[in-house]
Amino acid sequence: MTTVVESANADTTALAVRAEGLGKRYRTKWALRECTFELPAGRVAALVGANGAGKTTLMSVLAGLLKPDEGSAGTSGRVAFVSQEKPVYKHFSAADVLRLGAHLNTVWDQTRAERWLERFEIPLSKACGKLSGGQQAQVAFALAIGSRPTVLMLDEPLANLDPLARREVTAELLSEVEETGMTVLLSTHVVAELGGVADYLLLLAHGRLLAGGDLDELLARHALYAGPKSDVPPALGTVVEARHRGNQSTFLLELPADQPRPVVAGPWTERPVTLEDYVLAQLAATRKGFDA
Amino acid sequence: MTAVAVPVQRRDKVGWNDLVWLTWRQHRWMVGVVAAILGVGAVLCLVLAAVVDATGETEVLGGQVGVYGLAQLAALVPLGVGAVIAVFWAAPLVSREYEQKTSVVVWSQDLTPARWVLGKIVLLGVPAIGLAAGFGAAVRQLMAVVNELRPLEYRPFRPFEQQVFEAAPLVQVGYAAFGFALGLALSTLTRRTVVAMGLTLGGFIVARGIVMAAWRPYYQTPVREVWPYEINGSRPGFSGPDDLRMYVDSGYLDAAGNEVSFPTVCARTARNGDDFQQCMVDHGIVNNFSDYQPVDRVGAFQVTEFFVFAVPAVALLVFAYYWVKRSHRI
Numbered sequence: 001m002t003t004v005v006e007s008a009n010a011d012t013t014a015l016a017v018r019a020e021g022l023g024k025r026y027r028t029k030w031a032l033r034e035c036t037f038e039l040p041a042g043r044v045a046a047l048v049g050a051n052g053a054g055k056t057t058l059m060s061v062l063a064g065l066l067k068p069d070e071g072s073a074g075t076s077g078r079v080a081f082v083s084q085e086k087p088v089y090k091h092f093s094a095a096d097v098l099r100l101g102a103h104l105n106t107v108w109d110q111t112r113a114e115r116w117l118e119r120f121e122i123p124l125s126k127a128c129g130k131l132s133g134g135q136q137a138q139v140a141f142a143l144a145i146g147s148r149p150t151v152l153m154l155d156e157p158l159a160n161l162d163p164l165a166r167r168e169v170t171a172e173l174l175s176e177v178e179e180t181g182m183t184v185l186l187s188t189h190v191v192a193e194l195g196g197v198a199d200y201l202l203l204l205a206h207g208r209l210l211a212g213g214d215l216d217e218l219l220a221r222h223a224l225y226a227g228p229k230s231d232v233p234p235a236l237g238t239v240v241e242a243r244h245r246g247n248q249s250t251f252l253l254e255l256p257a258d259q260p261r262p263v264v265a266g267p268w269t270e271r272p273v274t275l276e277d278y279v280l281a282q283l284a285a286t287r288k289g290f291d292a
Numbered sequence: 293m294t295a296v297a298v299p300v301q302r303r304d305k306v307g308w309n310d311l312v313w314l315t316w317r318q319h320r321w322m323v324g325v326v327a328a329i330l331g332v333g334a335v336l337c338l339v340l341a342a343v344v345d346a347t348g349e350t351e352v353l354g355g356q357v358g359v360y361g362l363a364q365l366a367a368l369v370p371l372g373v374g375a376v377i378a379v380f381w382a383a384p385l386v387s388r389e390y391e392q393k394t395s396v397v398v399w400s401q402d403l404t405p406a407r408w409v410l411g412k413i414v415l416l417g418v419p420a421i422g423l424a425a426g427f428g429a430a431v432r433q434l435m436a437v438v439n440e441l442r443p444l445e446y447r448p449f450r451p452f453e454q455q456v457f458e459a460a461p462l463v464q465v466g467y468a469a470f471g472f473a474l475g476l477a478l479s480t481l482t483r484r485t486v487v488a489m490g491l492t493l494g495g496f497i498v499a500r501g502i503v504m505a506a507w508r509p510y511y512q513t514p515v516r517e518v519w520p521y522e523i524n525g526s527r528p529g530f531s532g533p534d535d536l537r538m539y540v541d542s543g544y545l546d547a548a549g550n551e552v553s554f555p556t557v558c559a560r561t562a563r564n565g566d567d568f569q570q571c572m573v574d575h576g577i578v579n580n581f582s583d584y585q586p587v588d589r590v591g592a593f594q595v596t597e598f599f600v601f602a603v604p605a606v607a608l609l610v611f612a613y614y615w616v617k618r619s620h621r622i
Contacts, residue, residue, distance in 0.1 A: 063400055081400045087393035089318065096317060102301060103310035104401035110298040140397070147401065148300065 016041040016151050016183035017062060021071030024057050030207050031057040034071075037202060037212040039185065041076065041150075044177060046194045046215075047187040048279050049204035050287070055187040056084060058204065059155050062185070077150030078107065084155040086137040090129030094122050094139045098146060105147045112176075113146025119172060120165070133160040141169070145176060152176075154186040158193060166190070170197045191279045203279065205286040219273050223261070226250045227268035235262035241281035252281045306403050311411035314398075322381055323419060330373065330423045334430035337366050341430075341437040350441055360448060363431075363438045367455040370428050374467030377420045378496050382475025383488040385412055386616060390483040406617035409480075413609055417472050424468035425461040432459050445535070451590040452538035454504065460594045466601035471496050473608035480612045480619075503600055509540045511596045514583035518545060521577050523569045536587040546576040 015038050022035040032054040039045050049055050060066040062073050063081035088097050094117055102108045117124065120138040128136055137160055144152055157173075158166045174197065177184055185202075188194060201218055203211040211218060225234050229247040233239055237253035252273065255261065264270055316323070340362060343352065350359050386409070389395040399405045435449040435456060442448065449456045457463065474495055479488040519527060521544060544552045555575040562568035585593070 065396060065400060078402075079400075081396070083393060083396045085393045085396075087397050089394055089397075090392065092317070100314065100317075100398075101401070103313050104306055104398065104403045106303050106305060106402045108301045110301070143397070 014040055015076060016043070017045075017073070017075050017185060019058075019062065019071065019073045022058070022061060022068050022073055023070035024054075024061055024066060025069045032061065032068075032207045035204075035207075035209045036071075037209060039183065039200060039202075041183050042177070042181055043200040044174065044184045044198050045186070045200035045202055046191075046198035046275075047185060047202045047204065048189065048191060048194075049187075050189070050283050053204040054207040055204055056155055057207075059083075059153050059185070059187060063153050075151050078147065079151045079153060080144035080147045080149035081153045082140045082144045082155065082157065084159065086133075086140040086160070088128040088136055088139050088143070091127055093125050093127055094131075094142070095124040097128065097139050097143050101143045101146045107148045109146050109148045112148070113142045116142040116145050116172065120168070134162065134165055137161060138169075148180065149182055151183045151185065154184070156188060157186050158188055158190050166193055173197075191276045195275055198275070201275070201279075203282055205283065210282055210286060215275065219275065219278060221257070222252060222254055222273045222278060224250065224252050224271045224273050224277060225264060225268050226271065227264075227266075234264045234268040237262075240278075241285055252277060306401075306407070308411070311408075312415060315412060315415040319381070319416065323416070326376060326381070327419070327423055330369075330427045333366065333369060334427045337427075337430040337434040341434040344434075344441070345437045348441065359438055359441070363434050363449070366431050366434055367449070367459060370424070370431055370459040370464055371455065373424045373427060373464065374471035374500075375493060375496050377424070377468050378471030378475040378492045379489050381416055381420060382472045383479050383492040384485045385416070385476055386479040386612075387483050387485040387488050391485060404617075405619060406613065409613055409616040413476070413613065417469065417609075420472050421465045421468040424464040428459045428461045428464035432456075432461070435459070450536050451587055452536065452585065452593075457590065457594065457597075462598045463594050466598040466605070467500070469605040470499070470601035470608075473605040473612070474499075476612045477608040477615075480615045499601075503597070507600065508593065508597060509538065509585065511593050512585065512589060514540045514585055517582045517584065518549075518579045521572060521580050523565050523572075527580070527582055537584040538587075539582065539584045541583040543581060544572075544577045545579040545581050547578045549579075551581075552577055 017037075017039040019035050019037050022032060023030060024032040035054075035058060047055050047058065057066065059081065060083075061068050062075060063079055065081065089100075092100065098110065098113050098117075101113060102110060117138065120135070122131070122135050122138050122142075128139055131139065137157070141154075141157070144154075152173075157169065161169060170193065173184060173186075176182065186198075199215050201211065201213065201215045202209065222240065223235070223237070227234060227249060229244055230249045233242070233251035233253055235253060235255070236259075237255045239251055240254055241250075241252040243250045340352065340359065343349065344359050351357065352359060352362075386395075389398065395405075398408060439447040439449050451457065458467070471492075475488065475492040478491050478495070479485070482488045482491065517527065544554065546552050552575065555571065555577075558568055558571035558575065562571055
């Protein structure tokens, strides 16, 4: 846990992660630029973005494994990071990995780590190299959970898990959050499975933070309208995405702030915006860069 | 798994005992195999030396195996110990962590990369030089005992001979330290295990070869012995009982003491010995010379050889340490 641990100032006590103007460059290409956000403690934040958007770079910087080229980052307390590959020593057994955790951490919760392995029925004495990819991921998670982090960062935690395991892992994570009060930051592009899990969103595109904030607030500021083919939306607001198919049009709007939610009638219907609607619309809008 | 709850363990820092656990758990096979081979080998050398010393026997195991041959065989091992440590212990050390992405695991616990690499250097480097020095000492003991079996002028193990010179514990420490440091530095730099192993082996062999052939003979200015040139003549004291020198150079001198290259025309044109002698004298050759390092310099040469390898070893270790310490790239 090499991240700078900031002194708990009065205005940062409730913050788990803070990034200010964060930038990271690989040679001349910026993988991350002007990234500023504050993640309150106790949240489950989803870091979402297309491939190559800079998710892994941002997490590595926040975990202290990469040095930013500009800006600064801070995390409160202990950070545990599980990278995309979920690496474990191949010739270590799961029990050895937990022993490693106990030896190399100043805080270690053996019970919690063992419980995680037990929950997912991971054999303790088998070499990790002989476990399936999904099982290896569980061993990596158990190691991270056992170190009792205040901030747990998971890069694509669901990537090599089957659908059932995905649901179980997210459920277990939520119960760990509830019990320990830790903050979770997880990156993913399996957006559909974040519903009901994440309550905070960080949306990255081309190395820049497109949106960040409380998920409910974010979604409440948007509306989705469907109706007859039209070039203009039925209400005031910024068009995030407009789709026209046949003689049907749908608009995803960002509603103007400080105004009552518009009511549409006639041929138009309003549907609540889901996380997936919002994320896909944002990603589509920025697919070709910010100028497209 | 039992349901007994283990209390959460809290402490101030990750200690050396934790690094010992990690190092042993990760490298126990590599360390164990090399330690077992060198340990058993050293004990066999010492037992054989003790038996030969007590009985004066030149053959063991019912007269089947010659002591001299066994000693020759054992003397070959120290030549390769440094290389084995360099290629198999040190070269994969950092690169394998990068390749299997476990560097992210180990460096995101409460352990900085700097402390991690320092732990590896101390906990693998010290055993490496200890094993090399220990085995060297055992082989040297066996050589000394076998030497005693023969009269002075027919001793098989002469101090400046490569196998004898290089088996000295201090020299072995230098080689092992250099090999370890070279392997670690290349491992850190290349981040590719196979590449690091290949470059380490090549670099180690080249460094040892160049030092042995081109530098070691000149650690000190050689002593020059001069005697009058005469056809069929030989150096006074040649193959005498204490001729344990390291010869560096030899040739011909004119009256003023300048080196003269061999006049090949004499060999081509001379019809007999007198002709040849006359031809040589006509070309100004008056004396023979021989440059050599006297045997009493062997200890000083071994100290020099140690520093020749130990100083770059320290530099390479410092490089590897700082390279890992500032390695903020995954």
